[in-house]
Amino acid sequence: MIRRVLPHGMGRGLLTRRPGTRRGGFSLDWDGKVSEIKKKIKSILPGRSCDLLQDTSHLPPEHSDVVIVGGGVLGLSVAYWLKKLESRRGAIRVLVVERDHTYSQASTGLSVGGICQQFSLPENIQLSLFSASFLRNINEYLAVVDAPPLDLRFNPSGYLLLASEKDAAAMESDVKVQRQEGAKVSLMSPDQLRNKFPWINTEGVALASYGMEDEGWFDPWCLLQGLRRKVQSLGVLFCQGEVTRFVSSSQRMLTTDDKAVVLKRIHEVHVKMDRSLEYQPVECAIVINAAGAWSAQIAALAGIGEGPPGTLQGTKLPVEPRKRYVYVWHCPQGPGLETPLVADTSGAYFRREGLGSNYLGGRSPTEQEEPDPANLEVDHDFFQDKVWPHLALRVPAFETLKVQSAWAGYYDYNTFDQNGVVGPHPLVVNMYFATGFSGHGLQQAPGVGRAVAEMVLKGRFQTIDLSPFLFTRFYLGEKIQENNII
């Protein structure tokens, strides 16, 4: 007598179908097979080019259940969680389309790599807390057979946010929310600040909040490579190409109030190969927009925002690339090993880099000073005029420093309320967003990836409820403002 242990979830009935599964083993996809056979016969007949012997290994596959546009940390995180949460191994076919395999302009690799829980929104705090535990146990999550363990080079030194008189009350209430969610943050008065960090000049500082645990900075490149390696081992396909077109179908439906609404469904993604006109139409069920700073272009391709302004059809995705500079300098008399990532009242921030008295930091420009995001050229005058004075005021030791190098990267800046966009679009029903995080995407990537995967596979958010981050808020005008953006 053979007792078979049924796979989890299948016990209730072998014929029950849940979203995200395919009837495995013996799938008689008769219609698809007939059309493929017809195509092959037609290509053999004289007068047609013979497709049978062409090499298509560089092209993405013709069918894929989920196509993720963008192979940065958010896209890879969604791919990882889709594979982790699928109900049966191999149930979902995932394709990640990344335009640039060197990641030369991707926000992930150019990021300062900080993680902190000092936000004002509970959802942001929960996302960061989960990401911290993900990073702590990264070698259990992202273990690949025979591959060396990942060394994230995490510095648990914490974040120190300084607040002036007018921001002190907001900071206190934020810290209260943070503590409620479980973040370990302590408030310090200027005297305590001087005691703990004697190199700080507390002029103009009324209150400071200091993260004690689960905050710091790490190597984002290592996280990216670790995710990539794990995700490839789980069977996700990668493709270097650019998404140029979505082929979709529309359906006119009536709402309960008898208002006509046009729902769109994307059927094919056209992926164009690098430096060539060749493209591959990938038939897909779900598209995930994780294109970071370029998400608005992808959304426009799907027809999001085409319509009279003020309507749901006319609401564009308000994510645009914003250039941010990071400078590295050397200051031998600077703050010691215990330095956290200090974010000044003026918006300037800095942290230590390594053991050798090197520091890196920058400052977010005001709306008027926004640099042109067309390229990633660094403006060194910005450091001289807008960053250094604030740093020197806050840390007198920084009056003498020597800039070693600098780089620039993009924020996928959400012009609406500087918080991420997560979840499906109300009209283009199979496009899901995971973008717009305006500088804190890296630290929230594990949590957001899991949330999007839950939305795709189960239809709702299960662990962290990110419903305030849905797209509909742009149409309804509901801003969820986050105060602590660095």
Added chain:
Amino acid sequence: MAAPWASLRLVAPVWNGRIRGIHRLGGAVAPEGNQKKKRTILQFLTNYFYDVEALRDYLLQREMYKVHEKNRFRDKEWIRPDKYGHFSQEFWNFCEVPVEAVDASDCDINYEGLDNLLRLKELQSLSLQRCSHVDDWCLSRLYPLADSLQELSLAGCPRVSERGLACLHHLQNLRRLDISDLPAVSNPGLTQILVEEMLPNCEVVGVDWAEGLKSGPEEQPQDTASPVPA
């Protein structure tokens, strides 16, 4: 606990000399004369019969054992597991006693396990030598012990790096820190200097600051026997 103390003092003179009375050692002191008489009779019997001697030895041993059981943790420095790795059940009687020192060397304690240590508000000395799961994240959890911790040893932990050592600056009462033999620290000499700067009141042990320095050009060997003529 006056009676056991009294008995302990009583035991010593009885024990050092020849084995005398087997009367209740935990009880009140019997009057001198009575004891002397009884001692002489039993002494007399013991000197003549091996059996009586053996019996008296055995009964005395039992008394001693009971006394020791009562005073087992007194004046003892460390509570250690026995050869089977178990801790004695008597330990439970000391729930209210604050723990001063914990030696968790060679333990498999990890990030979640530190929950138990962090509740010890009067911990003065913590030794995490050669703990293979203690890493930088664990060190960032140690700040609740800042008021009391005076001695910390991290020698030989393979996952601790200079990034974790940076968060030890919360422990301002630390007087002795052992960071020897940390393979994950990239530059031990420089790290030692930076940690010493970070914790000015603490004696940082473990790395010779000259490690990693290259020796300068060899000086000419001086002839010290006779002074060099001007």
